[in-house]
Amino acid sequence: MNTSIGRPLEFDPNAALEAAMHQFWSKGYKHTTMHDLLGVMNLSKSSLYQAFGGKQQLFRRCIGRYADQFAAQLRQGLTDAPSGRRFIEDFLHSVLKDAGGAPRGCLVMNTASEIGQGEPEIAEDVAHSIERFRAVLQAAVERAQREGDIAPERDARILASYLVSSMSGLKTQAKAGADARTLKGIISVILGALSA
Amino acid sequence: MNTSIGRPLEFDPNAALEAAMHQFWSKGYKHTTMHDLLGVMNLSKSSLYQAFGGKQQLFRRCIGRYADQFAAQLRQGLTDAPSGRRFIEDFLHSVLKDAGGAPRGCLVMNTASEIGQGEPEIAEDVAHSIERFRAVLQAAVERAQREGDIAPERDARILASYLVSSMSGLKTQAKAGADARTLKGIISVILGALSA
DNA sequence: CAAATTATGGACCATATGGTACATATGCGA
DNA sequence: TCGCATATGTACCATATGGTCCATAATTTG
Numbered sequence: 128m129n130t131s132i133g134r135p136l137e138f139d140p141n142a143a144l145e146a147a148m149h150q151f152w153s154k155g156y157k158h159t160t161m162h163d164l165l166g167v168m169n170l171s172k173s174s175l176y177q178a179f180g181g182k183q184q185l186f187r188r189c190i191g192r193y194a195d196q197f198a199a200q201l202r203q204g205l206t207d208a209p210s211g212r213r214f215i216e217d218f219l220h221s222v223l224k225d226a227g228g229a230p231r232g233c234l235v236m237n238t239a240s241e242i243g244q245g246e247p248e249i250a251e252d253v254a255h256s257i258e259r260f261r262a263v264l265q266a267a268v269e270r271a272q273r274e275g276d277i278a279p280e281r282d283a284r285i286l287a288s289y290l291v292s293s294m295s296g297l298k299t300q301a302k303a304g305a306d307a308r309t310l311k312g313i314i315s316v317i318l319g320a321l322s323a
Numbered sequence: 324m325n326t327s328i329g330r331p332l333e334f335d336p337n338a339a340l341e342a343a344m345h346q347f348w349s350k351g352y353k354h355t356t357m358h359d360l361l362g363v364m365n366l367s368k369s370s371l372y373q374a375f376g377g378k379q380q381l382f383r384r385c386i387g388r389y390a391d392q393f394a395a396q397l398r399q400g401l402t403d404a405p406s407g408r409r410f411i412e413d414f415l416h417s418v419l420k421d422a423g424g425a426p427r428g429c430l431v432m433n434t435a436s437e438i439g440q441g442e443p444e445i446a447e448d449v450a451h452s453i454e455r456f457r458a459v460l461q462a463a464v465e466r467a468q469r470e471g472d473i474a475p476e477r478d479a480r481i482l483a484s485y486l487v488s489s490m491s492g493l494k495t496q497a498k499a500g501a502d503a504r505t506l507k508g509i510i511s512v513i514l515g516a517l518s519a
Numbered sequence: 520c521a522a523a524t525t526a527t528g529g530a531c532c533a534t535a536t537g538g539t540a541c542a543t544a545t546g547c548g549a
Numbered sequence: 550t551c552g553c554a555t556a557t558g559t560a561c562c563a564t565a566t567g568g569t570c571c572a573t574a575a576t577t578t579g
Contacts, residue, residue, distance in 0.1 A: 131555095132554055135556080171557055172538085178556090181537080195338040231439070241436070243425060251499075258575080285576095289513070290355065292489070297488055299436055299488070300435075300487070302435050309481070311482060316481060319516050327525095335577095366526095366527085369569095
């Protein structure tokens with residue numbers, strides 16, 4: 128494909144994509160302007176259109192990148208965790224990390240909230256990303272079941288969806304300004320549902 | 324105040340506000356344009372500025388109106404319900420109602436997701452609205468505790484926050500396209516946490 | 520009826536928006 | 550060295566945006 132014919136890129140595509148992703152993450156899809164993107168990606172408008180095709184295509188790649196990174200991080204966390212249950216606990220408690228400043232939530236869930244079912248391609252990306260997160264969480268639940276921390280007869284698929292949903296709600300509460308004490312309380316109730 | 328001197332209004336302020344609220348609910352704050360609002364509120368731009376002062380002020384009144392209506396609906400539901408527990412169940416199951424078409428979520432939570440802590444006045448309105456919802460849900464939890472459906476030693480305040488958070492997550496899942504079966508599964512897990 | 524008071528219609532505005540066109544620059548291979 | 554292929558900078562564009570201004574219309578009060 129890219130046989131390095133012609134003039135070479137003057138920007139780092141990977142870094143540019145990463146920067147764009149963070150911009151979209153902070154401001155949302157429509158609220159992020161081309162101007163914002165150019166400023167943060169370190170390239171000119173021509174180059175952006177040449178390399179990424181436009182705002183929506185760029186955004187879709189950012190969602191994909193986000194999902195890749197987040198899913199990989201989850202898998203790694205699960206691998207490293209002493210138990211499935213501990214992983215799930217840490218996963219939820221990670222919300223407290225950035226709760227103080229200006230929490231950005233999750234790019235995927237933010238997009239679900241912003242676009243819903245408008246813009247079908249994006250809705251598709253969102254659904255697919257959620258499914259990826261869910262799959263990792265299901266693996267965590269199944270591990271916890273094998274380890275005796277979650278009753279084996281419970282539906283791991285549903286519990287994983289529950290965790291996705293709970294995380295989403297939690298991050299929204301953080302964005303709305305909930306204090307750490309409240310968030311911790313909510314988390315303990317969420318976790319309680321797994322032992323019910 | 325309004326001693327009816329001067330030319331009378333040609334539009335119904337109440338109906339206009341209601342229409343604006345639904346518009347913001349469907350499209351979000353920034354995505355809703357003046358053009359959208361004028362089309363749906365049945366007044367001219369001059370009148371909108373005269374009567375409501377501009378987009379942000381109008382939006383804040385819409386949030387207030389939404390919170391009034393939703394809180395009143397919750398209180399009524401709780402009053403009419405055969406038990407606190409049943410009310411909470413119905414409250415969560417209400418998400419399934421509009422899950423088929425194009426769910427709009429909750430205007431307040433959508434706004435939390437869209438604006439976060441930017442625009443402090445709006446963030447303030449959001450926080451205040453959430454607190455109102457939480458208060459009603461806390462009353463429901465306390466009733467369920469008196470009725471023996473939730474253990475009395477549990478923190479009703481936290482459980483109420485948990486329900487707000489869970490509802491928010493659930494609505495986001497619906498917006499993301501989750502099917503009814505999945506949503507029902509999540510709801511049953513959410514409810515399970517109350518009995519834990 | 521006239522004055523006071525409020526509402527409305529429509530023109531106008533500065534700026535922002537996402538996107539395109541095209542000339543020019545920069546590298547690789549023959 | 551020359552041409553090909555790709556990248557970049559600049560100018561440009563149509564439209565949308567939230568908002569203001571002001572002349573005019575429709576009431577009530579004196």
